[in-house]
Amino acid sequence: MNKWEIIKGPIITEKSNDLLEKENKYTFKVALDANKVEIKQAIEAIYKVKVVDIATVRVLPKHRRVGKYEGFRPAYKKAIVTIEGDPIEELTAL
Numbered sequence: 001m002n003k004w005e006i007i008k009g010p011i012i013t014e015k016s017n018d019l020l021e022k023e024n025k026y027t028f029k030v031a032l033d034a035n036k037v038e039i040k041q042a043i044e045a046i047y048k049v050k051v052v053d054i055a056t057v058r059v060l061p062k063h064r065r066v067g068k069y070e071g072f073r074p075a076y077k078k079a080i081v082t083i084e085g086d087p088i089e090e091l092t093a094l
Contacts, residue, residue: 003042006034053082
């Protein structure tokens with residue numbers, strides 16, 4: 001699996017922005033089968049930063065219903081990444 005398949009994209013929410021401002025932590029949506037070592041290598045290769053710590057959370061699918069149709073939102077995995085040094089420019093501009 002290459003680095004672009006591991007990192008799906010950033011998660012931009014109020015909570016993730018608070019983590020970014022207060023603790024220099026970034027939140028990413030990652031592949032379900034990716035582990036912390038692969039995530040660390042991918043983040044360091046893509047954004048050219050030093051990763052200090054990673055916390056991963058598997059987000060379970062949510063049951064949703066629209067009218068008579070029902071189903072589930074897809075499950076995903078998110079990684080909360082603490083970096084050292086300068087912030088990631090591409091993500092602070094969002």
